[in-house]
Amino acid sequence: xxxxxxxxxxxxxxxxxxxxxxxxxxxxxxxxxxxxxxxxxxxxxxxxxxxxxxxxxxxxxxxxxxxxxxxxxxxxxxxxxxxxxxxxxxxxxxxxxxxxxxxxxxxxxxxxxxxxxxxxxxxxxxxxxxxxxxxxxxxxxxxxxxxxxxxxxxxxxxxxxxxxxxxxxxxxxxxxxxxxxxxxxxxxxxxxxxxxxxxxxxxxxxxxxxxxxxxxxxxxxxxxxxxxxxx
Amino acid sequence: xxxxxxxxxxxxxxxxxxxxxxxxxxxxxxxxxxxxxxxxxxxxxxxxxxxxxxxxxxxxxxxxxxxxxxxxxxxxxxxxxxxxxxxxxxxxxxxxxxxxxxxxxxxxxxxxxxxxxxxxxxxxxxxxxxxxxxxxxxxxxxxxxxxxxxxxxxxxxxxxxxxxxxxxxxxxxxxxxxxxxxxxxxxxxxxxxxxxxxxxxxxxxxxxxxxxxxxxxxxxxxxxxxxxxxxxxxxxxxxxxxxxxxxxxxxxxxxxxxxxxxxxxxxxxxxxxxxxxxxxxxxxxxx
Numbered sequence: 001x002x003x004x005x006x007x008x009x010x011x012x013x014x015x016x017x018x019x020x021x022x023x024x025x026x027x028x029x030x031x032x033x034x035x036x037x038x039x040x041x042x043x044x045x046x047x048x049x050x051x052x053x054x055x056x057x058x059x060x061x062x063x064x065x066x067x068x069x070x071x072x073x074x075x076x077x078x079x080x081x082x083x084x085x086x087x088x089x090x091x092x093x094x095x096x097x098x099x100x101x102x103x104x105x106x107x108x109x110x111x112x113x114x115x116x117x118x119x120x121x122x123x124x125x126x127x128x129x130x131x132x133x134x135x136x137x138x139x140x141x142x143x144x145x146x147x148x149x150x151x152x153x154x155x156x157x158x159x160x161x162x163x164x165x166x167x168x169x170x171x172x173x174x175x176x177x178x179x180x181x182x183x184x185x186x187x188x189x190x191x192x193x194x195x196x197x198x199x200x201x202x203x204x205x206x207x208x209x210x211x212x213x214x215x216x217x218x219x220x221x222x223x224x225x226x227x228x229x230x231x
Numbered sequence: 232x233x234x235x236x237x238x239x240x241x242x243x244x245x246x247x248x249x250x251x252x253x254x255x256x257x258x259x260x261x262x263x264x265x266x267x268x269x270x271x272x273x274x275x276x277x278x279x280x281x282x283x284x285x286x287x288x289x290x291x292x293x294x295x296x297x298x299x300x301x302x303x304x305x306x307x308x309x310x311x312x313x314x315x316x317x318x319x320x321x322x323x324x325x326x327x328x329x330x331x332x333x334x335x336x337x338x339x340x341x342x343x344x345x346x347x348x349x350x351x352x353x354x355x356x357x358x359x360x361x362x363x364x365x366x367x368x369x370x371x372x373x374x375x376x377x378x379x380x381x382x383x384x385x386x387x388x389x390x391x392x393x394x395x396x397x398x399x400x401x402x403x404x405x406x407x408x409x410x411x412x413x414x415x416x417x418x419x420x421x422x423x424x425x426x427x428x429x430x431x432x433x434x435x436x437x438x439x440x441x442x443x444x445x446x447x448x449x450x451x452x453x454x455x456x457x458x459x460x461x462x463x464x465x466x467x468x469x470x471x472x473x474x475x476x477x478x479x480x481x482x483x484x485x486x487x488x489x490x491x492x493x494x495x496x497x498x499x500x501x502x503x504x505x506x507x508x509x510x511x512x513x514x515x516x517x518x
Contacts, residue, residue, distance in 0.1 A: 004340055007340050007342070008336070011335065015321050070319075071319040071321060073319060074315040074317065074319050075319050075378055076336055077281065078308050078391075079333065207285055207304065208285050
């Protein structure tokens with residue numbers, strides 16, 4: 001398997017959605033840089049810096065929602081190279097760039113107003129793992145070759161609705177001065193574990209259709225139109 | 232002859248739709264045609280046999296391996312070539328790069344040997360001249376041949392082809408038939424198609440599916456024979472016919488139980504197919 005992984009690196013690199021990732025990363029950096037000019041009276045504002053860094057993380061996550069888009073999915077549906085290996089390779093190729101990008105975003109935020117780096121990085125990690133994990137779930141449960149758009153839309157909706165709808169005791173988007181900050185980050189850690197578990201569960205090709213039956217999900221019979229438009 | 236691929240009791244539901252209903256079959260080397268109307272379950276059967284989707288119930292083996300376990304499925308996939316109904320590609324790859332990519336996914340890791348194999352299959356599907364051209368610049372027929380080359384790479388023992396001749400012009404279709412006939416020498420090939428001509432010209436055996444079940448399993452000659460004495464010509468549409476359509480000469484060709492004294496015609500595979508479907512699925516005849 002190691003030989004296959006090594007040989008796959010170059011072609012998989014070319015199949016990654018670099019343009020989308022680049023655009024999302026660019027928007028993220030722009031948002032992080034905006035924090036420098038967002039303060040009042042020349043003083044950077046802690047709340048807006050935190051919000052802009054969260055928005056930057058969301059932008060990055062929206063780009064990563066397209067990580068598993070694979071127009072050749074159906075042509076390569078029955079090959080011996082395992083899906084988890086292929087997905088892990090995609091993630092591994094992107095991960096160093098994602099880390100550098102996030103470091104740059106943190107550096108762009110004004111130091112005086114920067115939230116605790118570990119905590120805000122945890123929030124960013126949740127967003128950036130949850131996006132491809134949801135894409136992996138869509139790949140596992142449907143015939144979609146390009147889950148990115150649907151996942152990005154769902155993620156964006158969740159990011160907008162969660163601060164409005166989550167009850168106080170489940171609050172995630174606390175401010176740095178908020179007494180709930182620490183408890184919120186315990187919940188972020190649980191979410192990260194949940195996202196990793198979701199991805200690990202959904203990555204393998206199913207041997208049986210048990211999960212889908214349990215979830216009562218209905219997969220439409222394969223149709224030409226559902227899988228068209230690949231090349 | 233011992234079957235190389237055998238299945239028993241394969242069933243699969245999509246919600247309330249029973250896509251496969253207790254399908255059992257045994258395939259031997261050579262090209263086996265799979266005929267049936269839209270929604271008959273052909274693609275689902277092919278996807279199950281290609282291990283692209285698991286069945287709800289039932290079991291099957293491919294070349295002695297049972298894909299019911301992760302290891303067994305790996306072994307099956309190592310011996311399998313699959314051309315889906317609508318193959319997708321990475322459009323910026325060249326034909327060579329794409330087939331090479333699939334070859335890596337099929338665990339051909341030795342670069343020199345793999346490149347030799349890729350050149351061989353591209354040559355086999357007559358794409359050597361355009362192997363350096365990007366897929367997005369290739370015609371539909373050429374893309375279909377790239378997909379066939381991807382299925383053939385690694386010399387699989389079992390080839391699953393889902394309507395490979397759809398959308399091809401007559402010349403391309405003839406070329407494709409030649410390729411499939413060649414691929415069927417020494418291999419087990421399961422070919423799903425709507426074209427009875429493809430089956431008549433390529434297949435040593437034919438399966439007819441409707442409503443998720445196998446309705447016929449025999450040779451093309453036996454399917455044709457089903458319509459012997461049950462095809463007739465008339466000047467108007469015969470209301471007693473199971474199916475009837477106007478021919479180019481202005482007369483009507485009918486299949487079913489002919490009236491006494493009817494002008495009987497030589498049956499074709501298509502006539503046998505339509506009679507087999509009678510009552511089991513729509514016949515899709517423009518009467």
